[in-house]
Amino acid sequence: MAPANRQLAPFLLSLFLIYTTQFTTAVPQFLLIPDDGVLEQSVITTLLSGPLSGQDLLLVTDDHTQRLLDLNQVIEAAGASLTPVFLATQHSLLHTPRPAHHTKGTLLTALLLFYQDPTDFLLLLADNTNWNPSYLVLFCLNPNLNTTTVLSQPVVQRSHFILLLHPSVQADRHRIYAYTSLPMQVSGRGRPLTKAPMGLWTQHNFHTRQSLFQPRFQNFGGYVVKVTVLCYDEPFLYVGGKDGCQGVNVDALHILGDKLGFKFILSFPDTIAWGYKVNGTWKGLLGILKYEEKDLNLNVLQPNPERASDFDYIYPYWETNFSFMLMRPPPLPQWRNILYPFSTLMWGLVFTLVLVVPSLLAYLLYRINGIADPIGIALKIAGAIVNQSVPIPCEVQDTWARVWLMCWWLSVYILSSVFTGNLVAVLTVPAFPSLINTVNELAATNLKPSMADYGSFVPEALKTSQNPTLATLGKKLFLDTDLRPKDPYKFLISKVFEGTHALLVVGDYLRFTQSKKKITRTTYIMDETIFRNYMTWFLPQHTPYTATFSHHMTRLLETGILAKLYRDHVGTLITHDTQLYKNYMTWFLPQHTPYTATFSHHMTRLLETGILAKLYRDHVGTLITHDTQVRGDGVLNLSHLQGAFILLVLGLGVAFIVLLLERLTNKTPPSPPP
Secondary structure (H helix, E strand, O other): OOHHHHHHHHHHHHHHHHHHHHHHHHOOHHHHOOOOOHHHHHHHHHHHHOOOOOOEEEEEEOHHHHHHOOHHHHHHHHHHOOOOEEEEEHHHHHHOOOOHHHOEEEEEEEEEEEOOOOHHHHHHHOOOOOOEEEEEEEEEOOOOOOHHHHHOOHHHHOOOEEEEEEEEEEOOEEEEEEEEEEEEEEOOOOOEEEEEEEEEOOOOOOOOHHHHOOOOOOOOOOEEEEEEOOOEEOOOEEEOOOOOEEOHHHHHHHHHHHHHOEEEEEEOOOOOOOOEEEOOEEEHHHHHHHHOOOOEEEEEEOOOHHHHHHEEEOOOOEEEEEEEEEEOOOOOOHHHHHOOOEOHHHHHHHHHHHHHHHHHHHHHHHHHHOOOOHHHHHHHHHHHHHOOOOOOOOOOOOHHHHHHHHHHHHHHHHHHHHHHHHHHHHHHOOOOOOOOOOHHHHHOOOOEEEEEOOOOOHHHHHHOOOOHHHHHHHHHOEEEOOOOOOOOOHHHHHHHHOOOEEEEEEHHHHHHHHHHHOOOOOEEEOOOOEEEEEEEEEEEOOOOOHHHHHHHHHHHHHOOHHHHHHHHHHHHHHHHHHOOOOOOOOOOOOOOOOOHHHHHHHHHHHHHOOHHHHHHHHHHHHHHHHHHHHHOOOOEOHHHHHHHHHHHHHHHHHHHHHHHHHHHOOOOOOOOOO
8 A cells, every 4th residue: 555545544534433423423312223122112101101191091012012012111101191001912902892981982092002914903803893992093113014004994094083103214223203194185196195194203293192193184185975865854954956955954064065175975865764773774864874885964863872883973963852733723613602701610610609609698688687589689689790780679788798799799790891801802703722732732632643754763762751641642653654755744744634643743844844835824833842853964883084074063053154054044945935025134323323333243243153043042932931821822711810709709708707797796687587
């Protein structure tokens, strides 16, 4: 080697050592940890003591993971952060029964640690319908494993939030990358983002639960939601519009689609059946949703335990009740109008008074004063009930008897005047029998409750009810199984008009049926209702975006948008059916008032938030309640005329006291000899 080269060699070696030393110190320490599980152990400990702390954690491992990691250290880290940890192996999770809160729920985080390909395990786990943790962490310890296949498993996609941690070893650098799954979105190559990168794992980047679990369904990427629907739930669903079906629910789905970036297509089944089970198989709309790869049902369906076990559903967005519609009874015969002013009890009391009070006075006068014609005296006194003016008989000279007559005449004057006044009303206005307005009254009649057999829970709930009245209605319930798509309630409404049946449907639908059929004057809806009906949307079981739909529908409810849509469609339906004009209400102020815009802005806010609708319902309820309490049913009862009877009783009592005093003071002449 030349002398110059020999002198240059030490210099180059020194320069190389300095360079490598500086490079080494500039590289983060976690990149240089050898592939012996130390880094993975550190990451798991950091997760359990940091962003995953405080909530239930299910830790699932395979055989290789148990040999690679020190699980005792993991448990100690969880214990220090007060994190409840449920340990399980893949085998025990598949074959050992566990409580439901250990395998699903919004408060459960499942951490799956695996080194070997877990595909076979995940296929078996898919048979467990209870497996659905809201938060799922997949930690792959094998850098050479294809985790895209793991993420594509349907059982993995059940979870609302997914985090995948996958190590990578390149150029002797050991790194861990974080991924999520966005199956609704597509990459630049047009492929679904089943494995979407979130970046390099560092404790700084992923120190909170929100940073670990990013929303997966903020954008559906133009996904087409397949919806099955029956357009027979006015005003929520009815025939019309560009989609073939319109209503509150269709408009709400359009709003969600614009917000989340999806489209939808409606399909209409041939048969009318909401959803029920036959020999373990779902029929109707829910059967189509479960077996024909549909994504959503928009009909007014209510959740129950049977449906909740096989389907997902959003938080209920509307509440109503089941009500009965009956035919208004025809007017009473004209000859009965003369009896209509008083109730049966009142007529009985009036006839009793006419017989007893004059007869008793005549008898006392006969016994005390010895009058010659007690029957004639009784008839003259009783004539006051029909406004017969008769002179006071000369036999009535005693003070007590005149007090008696005064109270009698005053009481019968009130009764005859009230009868005459009410008679004028009922002679000019047709009289109707009392309406059936309670469930007890309905159960006591021969009317049969009737429903369309579309799979509602109500028939079974009535039959098995512990309430004897509801159980009686359940025994008499008639179900119409021959439903016609164009007019499913035509037959039952005809039965209502025959006066033999009472139609049982959701109250909102009944009101619009009345308007649509123009039968508001010939039918009425009972005041008392049964069974609350909570409306929701159903989705296939384990749909990962159920919570997303639920959140946005709740927002539409809270902001008053659903109430606004409801009012709009109510106005549309009633306007089309009754051909009325719309009336736009406003407040007027003097011209050029500077705060007009301020008032307008805040009133619009009250409208948009639903506060005005709430005030409207409150005052409508108050007015209707007060009106019902005052008007009654037009027949005068004892409660209306109790003052006249109280006056008569008090007067008779005073007369007896005067009689007693006169007898004690010997002012009364002696009785005639027999």
